[in-house]
Amino acid sequence: MKKFKQYLAFLVVLLMLGGLFYVAWFGVTDKSGEGEVKKQVGSMHDIKFGLDLAGGASITYKVEGKDGKTPTSQEMDDTVSKLQKRVESELGTTEASVYKEGNDRITVEIPGATDKIFETLSTPGNLYFIREYNSDGKANYQRIYGTGILSEGVTIDSLKNNGGIVLEGSDIANARAGINNESSRKYVVELSLTSEGTKKFAEATTEAAKKGWSIGIYYDGKFVSVPTVNEAITTGKAEISGMESYEEAENIASTIRIGGLDVSLKELRANVVGAQLGSSAIHTSKRAAEIGFVFIVLFMLIVYRVLGVSASIALGFYCCLEVILLSAFEVTLTLPGIAGIILSIGMAVDANVLVFARIREEIASGTPVDKAIGAGYNKALSAILDGNITTLIAALVLGIGGTGSIRGFAITLALGIIVSMFTALFITRIITRIIYNLGFKDVKFYGKAKALKKIDFVQKRKVFYAISLAIAIAGIAVMGVNHSKGNGAFNYSIDFVGGTATTITFDSVPSIDKIEKEIEPAVMKAANSADKNLNVTSISHQVVEKEKQVILKTITLSTSASESVGKVLKDNYGAKDVTYETISATISNEMGRSAIVSTIIALVLMLIYIWFRFKDIRFGSSAIIALAHDAIMVIMCYAFSRIEVGSTFIAAVLTIIGYSINDTIVTFDRIRENQHGIRSEEELKSMVIDSINQTLSRSLFTSITTFIMVLSLFVVGVNDIRIFALPLMVGVVSGTYSSICIASQLWFGFKNKSLKASGAYKTVKAKKTADNLS
Template sequence: MKKKSAVLLVLSVLVIGILSYIGAFGLNVGDYRVKSFSQMLSKGLDLQGGVSVVEEIQGKADNTAIEKTIDLINLRINKLGVSETAVSKEGNNKIRIDVPGKFDKDEVINLIGKTGKLTFKDPNGGIILTGDDVKDASASISQETQKPIINLELKPAGTKKFAAATQKFLGQKITIYMDDQKITDPTVDVAITNGQAIIEGSASLEEAKNRADIIKSGALPVKLKVVQSQIVGASLGADALPKSIFAAEIAIGLIFIFMLLVYRIPGLMANIALVLFIVLVLFIFVTIKATLTLSGIAGLILTIGMAVDANVLIFERFKEELKLGKPVRSAFEAGFHRAMSSIVDSNVTTIITGCVLYALGIGQVKGFALTLVIGVITSMFTAIIVSKHLISWAINIGLINKASHFGVNLRGDNNA
């Protein structure tokens, strides 16, 4: 038991240490590069500047039309090469578009407001089909060639027009345009009479999917009018981001010192769990492709404090049990059990609050709420699971075996 606990404790600390190092500095393994969190996290408009536009929907539109409009705007903006674009509904009839790192306001507004005319043109520039003739478009990997393809399905009217065109222009190119932008120009290999075509030539499945989405998108289902537009300078983020990071470093450092001074060795175990908490939260942000904003950083710092708060509750319960004269192991089990209800109640109410904020809030409020919920759930895991096991292993190997190791001064220490 003692040997097993020692091995598990050492391995856990090593794994957490390695993950922390990779997260902070990245890692080179041969030709493969594991990026650090700072390189992988997408930064919001307030951190790197960009263009912010609010469009008002003209006339009436149902939720389906609005959601489709948001999806199409996302497709159009992403053609600028900006992957961190945030397009969201604001109020009942407005759509906000935040484009980080892009400072040409007119280009963004022009791209959003385009009608989105899809056309299939023959080699002479004549229009064969329009977006109204397209029923569906999707991407997949060809079972025969193992290369990415676009599966095109046409409506009955489009099927007839396309059949005539593919018979006429056999061996020639038919070019597909969205407005004036060429999407793809496949060569006609065979006459297509059933309204189901396969378009080859995409470099990757992702490219094929993007092309298929654009072909399927067509025009915006609602008319939009710009009611607000502004350029957000990068100077705000350049000044605020370093200060926010510095504040977070000071806060974390003070927490580490406090836990060590007040709770001694258990405090050290809690600090190790806190490091894992930070790594896990940032990893989740990268995984879900969350955009980091100033409000998100504030939420992260807040959840770090809440993660420590759970450990403080547990340790104070430990102290109470030790002062009653219980051995360390018994005090550990009883204190942990007594602290659970308080931890769960406080965290669940915070999660509910965060969910309400996310559901009803807009813009940066959503970012703060998302960070808060992710942080609280992760903090419960590190406090209830990770800290408990680290301390349990430390008790098993004798690293914690008397009340003074918890910062409790008794006349006679009770060993485990």
């Protein structure tokens, strides 16, 4: 009867997995009307994809300044920022691409957009300075807003009628962030007003200063700042203080400038565009995931036997849940998002490998299998939690502070971490217990940890440091040589430096296969042959079916290259017309700065967390140095290989940081467990060597499973996917190397130095001598 219940439980688990698979792949029936089936779509087919994977809508505006003048560079940059913020707030998507085209045009590309957003984007955002109170004419003052929102019943129209609005956007001449050195370097926003605005503000601030009121700055339906007025401001120059950072001050200044823009947007064209990465990108990514999954399952079954069965079933749960949640939360999936999923799959397997290694250690020490399973989960828990939480910290910071594809990467990574912890700690444990109760109780089904020959990684630490330093120096040398030749230290893509958009009009649009396999190679050959200084290595294309056009985006083409490309397209591929336009970078300075700042904040928070958990800042500092090492190795990969540095560059570096910290934490957790009773430098060294060797198989096996996933992307994926996968493979190898050969050795060096400085070794030695004499 007891075994029957176990069989029943195992059947329930399989049925649950089957049900999740059905929902993920085939979907649930959506009925409407009188029981008619409206649609039946699986979560897999309902996932939203970004512009790079599935295309979307594109709209181009002509920007006109005051009195029809050409807008200034600052006005263009601020308008781009305004449109980016509008898209994010109106659509709730961070995956839009906004860039300048020529001197007076801006193009906005949005995945899955509707006509409504185009109307919203072309309507300028309104900026108002609103007084806190307003008189009804009888000196009875009414509160206009409180706690950052307009009071109930108060509208912008009513405020315009009763004088509650002090200034409008047109009254602002300029706004910029600054530092007030007279007040201990406080961050401020410096305002300049027009002559009309100066008069209005003088009157309003005189009254507000007397009564201690504030004047709120209201843009696009919300308050961005609510400063109190300390004194009457009559000179047309004002200063808003109280910002905690220069970035906060710059954000407020940028918003005020945007609200004060005196430009108009005229729609030139709006079209549906195809995927930037080609039609086969999604298909090949799915195929790569399937191949990688199969190889991981085989690897787990061969290495871990019965435990591998548990892990494989749990991994199936993970994949199904991940797909369902991506669809349920309407996450827009882009190439960086795929990186987050790949990393979380590796971490899902990692948690299982960590537990299984502990179980085998317990069995090898003579613990019965039943108790070894429980002990394995209990002893591995701290390392699993610490590794996942540190990575989750990075994901949360990047999700809150990042922009664009960085936020998309963070969301998928955070979601994957949470799901992977659930499946590893609960699903795998339940399945393992059921299989054990079914009669698989013999040690042969689980295996024992084998005593392997110890490798003295600590003794060779200087060799490891030298290898890493040599790679970094060689990479810097290569960067210098390339820069001196005029090729640039890195091969930057149009995402960072802008380029040329070549619009080709046909009688009928060629097939995607012909564009990718014939036209794009021909364009690259023509451009590079015409101008020997060019090195066009990749092209992204977009198809505009309605206009019978294909848009090819490349690095900036010279006049000779453009003429050569045009001739080839007209002579060989029947192009009716070919036009060229310079386009700006899609990754703005603000996005790059946001990614850097968010990464630094994440590293600081990880350092604090590791310090708190391990009670030793040397663990945190060693881990951060190891992360910097891995980031440098990935960057060197771009320098050596000259693959394009584009939007996926940031995602690749962040992916490896997340992977590496998890790997390092596991080794540190074992050091923390083993470090007790250390009496000499030799004992400290021996303890670190033991800890590294005890976690060595786990580090290698996790790296193998993660590497398998990335390798499958590299082998099966299209060119853009392979360009992304190559630095990831380098990063996985580097992350494993730094965890084994760098991080722990750094900790040993820091710890050994502090113990020597404190005299701890000498004290212990003196005490032993005294004990012997007595």
